[in-house]
Amino acid sequence: MGIDIKIPIGLMFTILGLLLTVYGFITRSDAALYTVSLGINVNLWSGLGMLVFGLLMLALSIKSKKQKPQ
Amino acid sequence: MNSGFILSWIDYSVMIIYFAFVLGIGWALKRYMKDASAFLEAGRSMPAWVAGLAFISTNLGALEVMGMTGSGVKYGMLTTHFYWVGAIPAMVFLAMFMMPFYYGSKARSVPEYLKLRFDEKTRGLNAILFAVMTILASGISMYALAILMEKVLGWNFHLSLILSAAIVLAYTYLGGLSSAIYNEVLQFFIIVVGLLPIVILSLKDVGGWHGLQQSLAPIVSSKGFAPDTWTTTWKYTGSAAANPMGVEWYGIFVGLGFVLSFGYWCTNFLIVQRAMSAHSTTAARNTPLIGAIPKMFIPFLIIVPGIVALVLMNTPGKGFTLPLNAAGQPIYDYTIIMLLKQYLPAGVLGLGITALLASFMSGMAGNVSAFNTVWTYDIYQSYIRPATNNKAIDDKHYLFVGRMATIFGVLVSIAAAYLASLFGNIMDFLQTIFSMVNAPLFAVIFLGMFWKRGTGHAAFAGLLAGLLVALLHHGLTFPAGADTLVKGGWITHLHAYPVEMAQSFWTAIFACSTSTLVTVVVSFLTTQKKSDQELTGLVYSLTPKLNEEAVPWYKRSSTLAIVVLTLVTILTILFW
Numbered sequence: 138m139g140i141d142i143k144i145p146i147g148l149m150f151t152i153l154g155l156l157l158t159v160y161g162f163i164t165r166s167d168a169a170l171y172t173v174s175l176g177i178n179v180n181l182w183s184g185l186g187m188l189v190f191g192l193l194m195l196a197l198s199i200k201s202k203k204q205k206p207q
Numbered sequence: 208m209n210s211g212f213i214l215s216w217i218d219y220s221v222m223i224i225y226f227a228f229v230l231g232i233g234w235a236l237k238r239y240m241k242d243a244s245a246f247l248e249a250g251r252s253m254p255a256w257v258a259g260l261a262f263i264s265t266n267l268g269a270l271e272v273m274g275m276t277g278s279g280v281k282y283g284m285l286t287t288h289f290y291w292v293g294a295i296p297a298m299v300f301l302a303m304f305m306m307p308f309y310y311g312s313k314a315r316s317v318p319e320y321l322k323l324r325f326d327e328k329t330r331g332l333n334a335i336l337f338a339v340m341t342i343l344a345s346g347i348s349m350y351a352l353a354i355l356m357e358k359v360l361g362w363n364f365h366l367s368l369i370l371s372a373a374i375v376l377a378y379t380y381l382g383g384l385s386s387a388i389y390n391e392v393l394q395f396f397i398i399v400v401g402l403l404p405i406v407i408l409s410l411k412d413v414g415g416w417h418g419l420q421q422s423l424a425p426i427v428s429s430k431g432f433a434p435d436t437w438t439t440t441w442k443y444t445g446s447a448a449a450n451p452m453g454v455e456w457y458g459i460f461v462g463l464g465f466v467l468s469f470g471y472w473c474t475n476f477l478i479v480q481r482a483m484s485a486h487s488t489t490a491a492r493n494t495p496l497i498g499a500i501p502k503m504f505i506p507f508l509i510i511v512p513g514i515v516a517l518v519l520m521n522t523p524g525k526g527f528t529l530p531l532n533a534a535g536q537p538i539y540d541y542t543i544i545m546l547l548k549q550y551l552p553a554g555v556l557g558l559g560i561t562a563l564l565a566s567f568m569s570g571m572a573g574n575v576s577a578f579n580t581v582w583t584y585d586i587y588q589s590y591i592r593p594a595t596n597n598k599a600i601d602d603k604h605y606l607f608v609g610r611m612a613t614i615f616g617v618l619v620s621i622a623a624a625y626l627a628s629l630f631g632n633i634m635d636f637l638q639t640i641f642s643m644v645n646a647p648l649f650a651v652i653f654l655g656m657f658w659k660r661g662t663g664h665a666a667f668a669g670l671l672a673g674l675l676v677a678l679l680h681h682g683l684t685f686p687a688g689a690d691t692l693v694k695g696g697w698i699t700h701l702h703a704y705p706v707e708m709a710q711s712f713w714t715a716i717f718a719c720s721t722s723t724l725v726t727v728v729v730s731f732l733t734t735q736k737k738s739d740q741e742l743t744g745l746v747y748s749l750t751p752k753l754n755e756e757a758v759p760w761y762k763r764s765s766t767l768a769i770v771v772l773t774l775v776t777i778l779t780i781l782f783w
Contacts, residue, residue: 140235142257142389149228153221160217160554170552179404180554187400
């Protein structure tokens with residue numbers, strides 16, 4: 138109905154992914170922050186993962202729009 | 208008690224972005240809500256993958272996430288029985304054998320199917336029970352959400368309650384079922400993304416799956432079970448005493464795998480409504496099948512971290528403890544939250560908490576969107592203001608009623624949440640009772656779909672009898688160590704079950720059998736008032752077989768069903 142759900146999903150994960158990637162990058166040398174996560178920069182990795190997923194969703198929505206021009 | 212979560216600006220930013228999208232989706236859908244069908248049935252326009260993810264997401268409420276992680280601590284991989292044997296077969300059955308009738312009959316709800324197949328009183332009984340049950344469930348989940356926010360985040364109970372209700376009301380009022388479904392899809396992805404870091408980090412912490420098995424062995428042995436009980440599923444179900452669930456394999460197979468799961472997945476309108484919103488019969492059949500694929504992998508997301516938590520609790524150096532309740536017992540339902548705290552730094556922590564909040568709200572929205580449909584079509588349109596000849600006026604009128612029912616549903620949920628905070632036990636009791644409604648309902652709908660002789664009087668009698676037997680069984684038996692009458696035994700103590708789960712399995716088995724028996728016997732004693740022609744599209748033997756030849760083989764329901772069943776068999780063997 139009406140809107141293609143891939144667009145909001147894609148946009149949201151792109152924005153959240155960017156936010157966490159940047160935050161993870163800035164805090165990359167903050168060892169105290171990442172002691173809980175066993176020394177892994179989870180913000181950076183989660184952020185990158187979400188960014189890829191968000192962009193993939195956006196790409197799919199563009200593809201399905203091209204297939205069904207209305 | 209404040210569990211000492213300190214959220215930073217980055218966590219709040221994640222939360223705010225998520226809720227901005229939730230409300231934005233409702234807002235974007237507003238202009239499509241032109242009539243009652245668009246609002247209450249999503250205009251029957253959903254692609255199968257959207258309906259399928261919503262289908263699974265409705266069930267993945269926060270109470271489920273929290274409860275299943277807690278069960279991971281208590282029962283280990285045995286908890287997967289709620290997924291692999293306790294959900295997948297029922298979902299495949301719904302897709303292959305029941306969806307063609309639900310969808311093809313053009314019924315707009317499960318109660319309406321009962322009206323078409325049987326009679327008005329059967330619909331009425333089911334509609335009213337469903338409406339009350341749904342609102343109560345919504346209230347209980349709101350209460351749990353507010354308590355969680357109070358304890359974990361230190362937010363005000365009343366403010367949390369009103370704020371979350373307001374958000375749910377806003378997006379369901381604006382965009383109806385479509386909005387609820389779209390947000391369920393969004394929620395599905397945020398839960399996966401939000402909880403995945405915990406799975407990876409917790410497993411890494413204990414040295415992977417192999418390390419987990421090794422660390423578990425001494426802990427489990429000291430409880431008196433075989434060392435690998437927590438990491439296997441069927442191996443120790445030969446006798447009830449050998450596994451922590453206290454149920455034998457046939458109890459699991461019949462109680463959980465058949466009666467409870469078929470009762471839940473095949474008759475609960477909250478669930479079936481998602482599949483009914485699909486754009487075609489094939490899409491409607493594929494909805495539960497597409498949902499089944501993520502469903503069978505959810506245990507790794509929510510049960511496995513619970514198993515790791517058991518190791519953490521028994522490893523002093525880890526500093527992991529569960530909060531205690533008034534009786535000094537650990538609150539297992541808080542396992543997932545304590546794991547968030549254990550492993551996640553600012554940033555992904557906000558994501559994890561957003562995932563929990565999201566699952567609470569979508570559970571609530573699911574209840575509200577099912578309630579307003581049943582209220583508008585099955586109660587209001589049937590008993591208060593029937594449809595007139597003027598379709599244009601009707602459409603507007605029922606859209607208005609649907610919207611009012613949304614507001615009313617949310618308000619009553621808030622009231623129910625406050626009731627739950629005052630009389631928690633009574634609410635638990637009601638929820639237990641209502642969970643018994645599904646098993647007899649499955650018996651009646653199953654007979655309705657596959658036996659054309661089944662009559663209206665019989666269905667009504669079967670439903671009532673099943674419900675009464677469930678009540679009676681609950682009143683006569685109790686789980687060992689029960690301290691309140693809510694758990695059963697409020698008539699007399701006739702039989703004690705080792706654990707609560709065994710009691711609920713057997714309640715469902717008795718209720719379902721009684722219902723079947725009564726429906727069959729009364730059907731033979733009464734005459735079938737519906738002609739074969741009236742029953743076409745509602746009963747298996749009178750409906751032309753579906754022809755899937757026009758659909759490419761890889762999109763056919765039968766192909767998908769085989770894929771789903773193969774996958775679940777492989778998982779079962781891997782974790783036998």
